[in-house]
Amino acid sequence: DIQMTQSPSTLSASVGDRVTITCRASQSISSLLAWYQQKPGKAPKLLIYKASNLESGVPSRFSGSGSGTQFTLTISSLQPDDFATYYCQQYNSYWGYTFGQGTKLEIK
Amino acid sequence: EVQLMESGGGLVQPGGSLRLACAASGFTFSNYGMSWVRQAPGKGLEWVSVISGSGGTTYYADSVKGRVTISRDNSKNTLYLQMNSLGVEDTAVYYCAKKKQEDVFDIWGQGTMVTVSS
Numbered sequence A: 001d002i003q004m005t006q007s008p009s010t011l012s013a014s015v016g017d018r019v020t021i022t023c024r025a026s027q028s029i030s031s032l033l034a035w036y037q038q039k040p041g042k043a044p045k046l047l048i049y050k051a052s053n054l055e056s057g058v059p060s061r062f063s064g065s066g067s068g069t070q071f072t073l074t075i076s077s078l079q080p081d082d083f084a085t086y087y088c089q090q091y092n093s094y095w096g097y098t099f100g101q102g103t104k105l106e107i108k
Numbered sequence B: 001e002v003q004l005m006e007s008g009g010g011l012v013q014p015g016g017s018l019r020l021a022c023a024a025s026g027f028t029f030s031n032y033g034m035s036w037v038r039q040a041p042g043k044g045l046e047w048v049s050v051i052s053g054s055g056g057t058t059y060y061a062d063s064v065k066g067r068v069t070i071s072r073d074n075s076k077n078t079l080y081l082q083m084n085s086l087g088v089e090d091t092a093v094y095y096c097a098k099k100k101q102e103d104v105f106d107i108w109g110q111g112t113m114v115t116v117s118s
Helices: none
Strands: A005-006 A009-013 A019-025 A033-038 A045-049 A064-069 A069-075 A087-095 A096-099 A105-108 B001-007 B008-012 B018-025 B034-039 B043-049 B058-062 B068-071 B077-085 B092-098 B105-108 B112-116
Touching: A009 A019, A019 A045, A019 A087, A019 A105, A033 A064, A033 B018, A045 A064, A045 B018, A045 B105, A069 B112, A087 B018, A087 B043, A096 B043, B001 B058, B001 B105, B018 B034, B018 B068, B018 B092, B034 B077, B034 B105, B043 B068, B043 B077, B058 B068
Parallel strands: A009 A105, B008 B112
Antiparallel strands: A005 A019, A019 A069, A033 A045, A033 A087, A064 A069, A087 A096, A087 A105, B001 B018, B018 B077, B034 B043, B034 B092, B043 B058, B068 B077, B092 B105, B092 B112
């Protein structure tokens, strides 16, 4: 099984900050990584797929990078609506879609 | 508007069964793979199962294999999850999700809560 590890688990930041969340895979997944945003009581929302492709309608302040085992999600200038929990997900193995444990982005 | 709506959740005793449904609208249902993802209270996301557009191919997470069956009725635009031998560890919000061609989940339902408790 492929394990996904996100860091940090919690991140405190202010509006306007640039923040980066890291996701590491236990083995190479090429670029088959997605990022989701989830707000309390709501379903996840797809932000980025194939490591760096922005989903339609997602603001350009979100960006993703990486390949192999190391990936990052960057928010260039935090907005009030961005405070949420973020999950990475690998989809290299069709018989398993593994999520990271999540990173909660809090207001400092 | 593309929409997914789950139903069928509720309270069930350990060892019991439950069938979840997910009604799809706003897209050609049979063209897309569909999946179930769950989230235990206060925990992260856990993928449960996936089914191809035709229904001919299915995969399951090890944690549910042998106890859960995913299926779909393309004539009714509905996805199902039959869950048997439920344990307390199955308590979660269950989301259905539509798979994009890129194999990620672009549309999610609002979720249905399953509580396994005596």
